[in-house]
Amino acid sequence: MLTLAVHDILWAVGAALLACAAFKIIRVLLLPYTSSLRDLPGPPASSWLLGNVSELMAAEDFALHFEWLEKYGPTMKYNVWFKLPELLTIDARAINHVLSHSQDYPKPEETRVSLVEILGNGLVVAEGELHRRQVSINLNPAFGPAQIRELTEIFVDKAQQLRDIWRNEVTTCGGTVRIDVQSGLTKMTLDAIGLAGFNYNFNALNPDGKANELNRAFEMMFQRMADLERSYWLIIRSLIPILRYIPDGYTRDTAAAQKVTRRIGMQLIAEKKAAVRQAAQSGEKNAGSELRSRDLLTLLIKANMSPDIPEDQRLSDDDVLARMFLVAGHETTSNATTWCLYALSQQPNVQHKLREELWGVPTDSPSMEELNALPYLDAVIRETMRLFPPIAGTVRIATKDDEIPLATPYMDAKGRMHDSIRIDKGTAFPIPIIGMNRSKALWGEDAREFRPERWGSIPEAAQQIPGVWSNLMTFIGGPRACIGYRFSLIEMKALVFTLVRAFEFELAVPVEDITKKIGLVQRPFVRSEMEKGTQMPLIIKSHTRE
Numbered sequence: 001m002l003t004l005a006v007h008d009i010l011w012a013v014g015a016a017l018l019a020c021a022a023f024k025i026i027r028v029l030l031l032p033y034t035s036s037l038r039d040l041p042g043p044p045a046s047s048w049l050l051g052n053v054s055e056l057m058a059a060e061d062f063a064l065h066f067e068w069l070e071k072y073g074p075t076m077k078y079n080v081w082f083k084l085p086e087l088l089t090i091d092a093r094a095i096n097h098v099l100s101h102s103q104d105y106p107k108p109e110e111t112r113v114s115l116v117e118i119l120g121n122g123l124v125v126a127e128g129e130l131h132r133r134q135v136s137i138n139l140n141p142a143f144g145p146a147q148i149r150e151l152t153e154i155f156v157d158k159a160q161q162l163r164d165i166w167r168n169e170v171t172t173c174g175g176t177v178r179i180d181v182q183s184g185l186t187k188m189t190l191d192a193i194g195l196a197g198f199n200y201n202f203n204a205l206n207p208d209g210k211a212n213e214l215n216r217a218f219e220m221m222f223q224r225m226a227d228l229e230r231s232y233w234l235i236i237r238s239l240i241p242i243l244r245y246i247p248d249g250y251t252r253d254t255a256a257a258q259k260v261t262r263r264i265g266m267q268l269i270a271e272k273k274a275a276v277r278q279a280a281q282s283g284e285k286n287a288g289s290e291l292r293s294r295d296l297l298t299l300l301i302k303a304n305m306s307p308d309i310p311e312d313q314r315l316s317d318d319d320v321l322a323r324m325f326l327v328a329g330h331e332t333t334s335n336a337t338t339w340c341l342y343a344l345s346q347q348p349n350v351q352h353k354l355r356e357e358l359w360g361v362p363t364d365s366p367s368m369e370e371l372n373a374l375p376y377l378d379a380v381i382r383e384t385m386r387l388f389p390p391i392a393g394t395v396r397i398a399t400k401d402d403e404i405p406l407a408t409p410y411m412d413a414k415g416r417m418h419d420s421i422r423i424d425k426g427t428a429f430p431i432p433i434i435g436m437n438r439s440k441a442l443w444g445e446d447a448r449e450f451r452p453e454r455w456g457s458i459p460e461a462a463q464q465i466p467g468v469w470s471n472l473m474t475f476i477g478g479p480r481a482c483i484g485y486r487f488s489l490i491e492m493k494a495l496v497f498t499l500v501r502a503f504e505f506e507l508a509v510p511v512e513d514i515t516k517k518i519g520l521v522q523r524p525f526v527r528s529e530m531e532k533g534t535q536m537p538l539i540i541k542s543h544t545r546e
């Protein structure tokens with residue numbers, strides 16, 4: 001009797017689950033006819049199963065997105081699998097609405113879950129009140145101009161170390177050498193974030209080229225983050241939570257890497273807490289003058305131990321450890337600098353003009369103020385960040401039905417005009433970083449060209465872009481904008497200053513041979529050497545001044 005009851009209950013639960021799944025599937029399949037996006041203008045789907053996915057995958061460097069935006073206007077839709085409509089808008093007012101209402105538009109759950117697996121429950125993935133508290137209490141001060149000024153010396157030292165390594169190679173090879181600049185730049189930025197972030201020497205720029213234990217663990221984590229967007233298994237796994245319990249190479253690798261980062265991270269935290277306590281006890285007022293005391297982790301620990309912070313608002317050691325993964329920034333900066341050297345290799349006049357400005361500075365080791373006082377360097381960095389944003393796009397999810405205001409009204413498929421987009425709860429809202437940065441409608445006909453001179457006066461339309469920095473979407477905007485942007489910009493200026501003074505750069509392969517693949521960042525590849533992985537081969541020659 002009891003067996004029968006259990007059996008019946010199992011059947012009932014199974015049937016309920018099946019009905020629930022069927023209801024969800026039917027609802028999704030009906031979206032092309034029920035979604036509030038259905039009447040937006042846009043290209044017809046090529047097939048029911050693939051929508052426009054195959055054309056999108058065949059297009060390079062977002063060319064199709066730009067073609068569509070020019071044809072259908074700044075607010076449109078295209079179709080993905082099963083003809084599901086996907087919104088695409090570069091309307092500055094709409095983007096501003098979404099970014100400034102960050103509580104209503106968080107990151108999608110699957111992105112957050114995947115990042116938590118790799119990074120732990122840190123700032124990049126925290127939402128709501130927890131995020132606000134973490135940023136306002138503990139992090140913002142550590143990323144302000146005063147702190148970044150202190151870190152400039154680290155950036156300049158590390159840039160000079162990279163310059164000396166390349167100079168040796170040039171000398172050994174008799175005057176010119178082909179170098180994969182991306183590899184050296186990535187090592188430099190890892191070393192810089194190690195020292196600036198937590199006074200840890202990754203020693204990635206070491207002469208024997210061997211990676212230390214923490215460096216290897218980080219390499220593994222970044223590799224896994226890049227895989228998130230490339231592997232079908234990982235995409236499916238992020239969408240179906242139960243699959244995450246199946247042990248695979250991915251979980252094994254990330255767990256092993258996390259074990260190493262946790263052990264070394266906790267040891268660093270304990271050392272820094274002891275040092276902060278000791279400094280407080282001995283009344284040391286001058287703790288900020290040493291390299292050890294200016295790293296971001298020490299600042300964070302000091303702020304967290306301050307008597308002004310109520311006990312219940314302090315971060316735990318685990319929270320602090322998660323904050324160490326701010327290194328999420330190092331590959332973005334090296335990637336942007338790689339594309340900057342590429343752009344300069346394509347524009348000898350710009351390279352020459354920049355070098356002349358840099359040689360006007362009477363020191364090899366400039367301060368933050370000296371770097372910021374160079375207008376052409378500034379314009380070159382802005383233009384690089386506009387044309388080559390390391391992160392091409394991101395996405396948010398509407399947590400409630402909403403009406404998003406538009407600067408430019410659109411005409412729907414039935415000929416009616418709308419000055420807002422109606423959006424249903426659960427709809428994805430992409431933030432097309434590269435789409436806005438390269439839009440002809442916003443930047444003018446030469447939007448796809450590298451032209452630092454444009455920064456003398458930017459078009460009025462571009463001035464509406466709600467970016468946290470420089471009317472660009474590169475670091476996005478609103479409460480969830482990148483907090484490391486000042487850090488990156490000065491690091492990049494230190495690198496470009498040091499390298500462009502020392503060397504002349506030329507592309508080592510025909511320009512058509514360079515392509516990009518999107519992982520975590522937009523990585524460069526050589527078409528005829530895909531097996532070598534990501535690289536940016538440049539011919540480097542020492543610059544000599546008469």
Ligand code: HEM
Nearest residue numbers: 124326329332333336390391394475476480482483484488
């Ligand atoms: C060129 C360099 C960089 C670029 C282009 C960049 C870009 C971005 C973007 C687009 C976001 C928003 C991602 C999203 O919400 O989907 C972001 C967030 C973030 N970035 Fe950066 N970043 C750079 C460097 C850095 C550096 C050097 C650091 C730290 C030292 C850093 C720390 C962070 C943090 C902590 C967040 C999360 C902020 C939050 O959610 O409140 N970034 N970054």
